[in-house]
Amino acid sequence: MKKIKQNKSWIITIVAIIFTFTILVISLYSNSVTVKVNQLNLRTGPAVTYKVKEKVTRGTRLQVIDRKDNWIKVISNNRTIGWVASWLVTNGKIKDVSKLSEATIVIDPGHGGSDSGALSTTGLKEKTYTLQVATKVANLLREKGANVIMTRDTDKTVSLAKRPAIAMNNSANAFISFHFDSSDEANVASGFTCYYYHKGQSLQLAKTINDSMDNLSLANRGVEFGDFLVIRDTSVPSILIEGGYINDDNDIKKIKSADYQNQYAEDVVDGLSRYFATQQQ
Numbered sequence: 492m493k494k495i496k497q498n499k500s501w502i503i504t505i506v507a508i509i510f511t512f513t514i515l516v517i518s519l520y521s522n523s524v525t526v527k528v529n530q531l532n533l534r535t536g537p538a539v540t541y542k543v544k545e546k547v548t549r550g551t552r553l554q555v556i557d558r559k560d561n562w563i564k565v566i567s568n569n570r571t572i573g574w575v576a577s578w579l580v581t582n583g584k585i586k587d588v589s590k591l592s593e594a595t596i597v598i599d600p601g602h603g604g605s606d607s608g609a610l611s612t613t614g615l616k617e618k619t620y621t622l623q624v625a626t627k628v629a630n631l632l633r634e635k636g637a638n639v640i641m642t643r644d645t646d647k648t649v650s651l652a653k654r655p656a657i658a659m660n661n662s663a664n665a666f667i668s669f670h671f672d673s674s675d676e677a678n679v680a681s682g683f684t685c686y687y688y689h690k691g692q693s694l695q696l697a698k699t700i701n702d703s704m705d706n707l708s709l710a711n712r713g714v715e716f717g718d719f720l721v722i723r724d725t726s727v728p729s730i731l732i733e734g735g736y737i738n739d740d741n742d743i744k745k746i747k748s749a750d751y752q753n754q755y756a757e758d759v760v761d762g763l764s765r766y767f768a769t770q771q772q
């Protein structure tokens with residue numbers, strides 16, 4: 492009797508080990524990323540200052556073990572464990588969508604909390620108006636059935652690195668950061684600009700949204716390349732909009748007004764809708 496019992500507990504142990512191992516393998520394989528640059532550095536830690544352990548080539552699949560801000564801990568095919576920059580890999584989890592109602596969109600009101608952003612000539616703060624416009628955009632998108640995540644919905648401090656990380660961790664289909672411009676001298680510049688960093692989907696998103704903003708009562712300064720961290724260190728299609736000059740007395744009148752903000756929000760949502768329609772193929 493004793494012997495049979497012992498055999499049974501052995502079988503249970505083996506089944507449990509196989510089960511755990513299978514789950515582990517499935518979870519590793521279901522959570523992988525693909526290298527999208529010619530050569531990707533696998534580093535000993537989550538920053539460009541860490542040493543390179545191995546270089547991997549375009550198209551290689553890497554299994555994800557952990558994530559920290561904009562860095563991903565992975566295992567390579569040679570079983571090297573290291574960290575890669577998340578904006579240099581394609582997140583396999585992002586699904587193609589052709590409608591707003593299928594999309595996850597991250598809305599980023601610039602600045603907040605201890606960071607006021609730029610100031611108007613009378614001391615009005617950029618962070619106040621980025622939140623007002625971004626909230627209007629988020630509400631309109633939710634009405635249309637989109638899944639919206641805001642990087643902040645109150646006046647609080649959010650680090651720059653955390654903003655694109657929120658978009659990547661949620662496998663967002665688009666990320667839009669809202670800001671207002673400021674010139675070195677007051678009252679010398681006016682109008683809005685749409686910035687992209689990565690060519691491809693981000694540039695297309697910037698162009699489509701910029702086209703739809705022609706209804707606005709400020710000058711359209713067009714689409715420009717911009718080296719901003721929140722749209723650079725990311726694998727999600729991302730743009731940053733400077734929606735007028737806060738230190739221009741005419742622009743700030745518009746920026747403060749409900750009319751301008753409502754039209755701005757509607758235009759951005761229209762642009763997003765048209766952008767997703769072009770993603771159909």
Ligand SMILES: [Zn+2]
Pocket residue numbers: 601602608609617669670671
């Ligand atoms: Zn700003």
